[in-house]
Amino acid sequence: MRTSQTFSISFIIRKKKKQPESAILYARITVNGKSLEISLKRTIPIDKWNPVASKLTGNSSESRLINKKIDETKAQLYKTHDSLVKEGLLVTTQTVKARFLGSDQQHYTLIYLIHYHKEKMGKVLKYGTMKNYTTTENYLKDFLKAQYNTSDIYLKQIDYQFTLGFESFLRGLPRLQNNGVMKHMERFKKLMRLAEDLDWIEKNPTKRFKLRFDQVDMVYLSKAELQKIKEKEFKRSTHNINRDIFVFCCYTGLPYGDVKELKKKHIQIGVDGNKWIYTRRIKTNTMLRIPLLEEAERILEKYQDHPKVCSSDILLPVYSNQKTNQYLREITKAVKINKELSFHAARHTFATTVTLANGVPIETVSKLLGHTKLSTTQIYARVIDSKISSDMDSLRIKLNNKN
Incomplete structure (x- = not known):
């Protein structure tokens, strides 16, 4: 970690191979111990160069012009360094040189x-x-x-x-x-x-970096847990409302943002003569067509006379995301379900407990959820497989005990 920065300027000469009596003048800039040289494109006589003073000796017109060039270059380099610092840019020998030569104008930050x-x-x-x-x-x-x-x-x-x-x-x-x-x-x-x-860089330095996500355990409600939440009556109306909206999403698969924006115009009569939800996912703009199950339709009817619903075009009185998740934690504690529920658990419950576990084909579930790739939905299928495996283990134990 760097907390301070050193910057210095010196001038050196390098002999010309074909003219050993002459040399090219260079400005050497040093930042934090790293040096870089900039040619000043001036040829000077070696015998007149004073390396201690970094100047030409004598009072000839040539000496005066070269020494003036050195002073101007030194002042310009310090000014360049100060401007980079003032702009908050990373100061290196390369950035100082680029700014000094005017070649940094096309480089973006x-x-x-x-x-x-x-x-x-x-x-x-x-x-x-x-x-x-x-x-x-x-x-x-x-x-x-x-x-x-x-x-x-x-x-x-x-x-x-x-x-x-x-x-x-x-x-x-x-x-x-x-x-x-x-x-x-x-x-x-x-x-x-x-x-x-945008062609602002020639080579992408992050291309080789591999993203490594850990698999997260999917939280969803079992059939018994969902039933416990549905049957529980709470003293506070906020808990009852929040519970009902959560259950509504357990039977529709809608995420928080989509149910919050659900309006009366989104309920239409489908090809089967029943009520469907016709909307688009906010996150992906994917079209959703979801037939309303009886449980979901019952909740809509329950809140059709709610003041917030009557005075606007919304279908359900959804609280803020923060409040919704707070109430959910209180609800799960009240019904003694030992799971950390967020509102998104309703979507997982719809995919697993309500649809896949009841034999709905995974292709249909994928369409209901608005997934653009079947592989996304297959995550839920793996959850169901693990449930089947667990149930079979329990069955084996029971059979072995009988034997």
């Missing part, structure tokens, strides 16, 4: 890329997705400050070592688990891929 992405994708991606990108942006800024003592960096300076360093930095944060780290690395890779597509 990481923060500029982030702002470009925010400007172009802000109206395309969902609010929650952009919020996650902002969190990744803040972590990148923290990493730049901690590791490089700067607030920005040229894209051409980001290499594979930087990528691994950012991952290591994220893993050092106490509040992030592996999948959280991988999500931020995934967004960083997408940003660098955008830079590659």
Whole structure:
């Protein structure tokens, strides 16, 4: 970790091979012990060079012009260094040289890329997705400050070592688990891929980085647990309302954002003459066509006279995501279900307990959930397989006991 920076300028000469009495003048810049030379494209007589003073001796017009060039170059290099520091850019010998020669004008920075992405994708991606990108942006800024003592960096300076360093930095944060780290690395890779597509970088340094997500246990309700929640009557109306909306999603597979935006126009008569939900997933814009099961239709009828429903176009009085999950924790505690339920568990319950476990083909379940790939739905099928395996183990024990 770097907390301070050293910067110095000196001038040297290098003899010309074909003219040993003459030399080329160079400015040598040194940043944190690393040096780089810039040719000033001036030929000077070796016998007049004073290496201690870094000047030409004498008072000839040639000496005065060369010494003036040295002073101007030195002043310009210090000014270049100061401007990079002021802009919050990473100061290296390469960035100082590029800025001094004026060749850095076409090189973009990481923060500029982030702002470009925010400007172009802000109206395309969902609010929650952009919020996650902002969190990744803040972590990148923290990493730049901690590791490089700067607030920005040229894209051409980001290499594979930087990528691994950012991952290591994220893993050092106490509040992030592996999948959280991988999500931020995934967004960083997408940003660098955008830079590659825009031809802002020649080579994508994150291309070789492999995302490694841990398999997460899927939380869903069994048939008995779902029944317990359905039958329980709570003293607080907020708990009853929240429970009903959760159960509604257990029988429709809708995630939180989609049920919150569900409106009266989304209920239509399907090809079978029954009520269907016709809507689009907020996350993927995929078309959803979901026949209403009796349990779900009963809940809609229950709340059709609710003040919030009557005074607007919504179908259900959905609370905020934070409140919804808070009430769910209180509900599961009240019915003594030892599972950490979030609202998304309703979608998992629909896929497993309500549909697949009752013989609905996986292709149909995939369409009901709005999945674009069958492989996404097959995760739920594996859960069902594990349940079957568990049930068969119990059966074997019972049979062995009888024998």
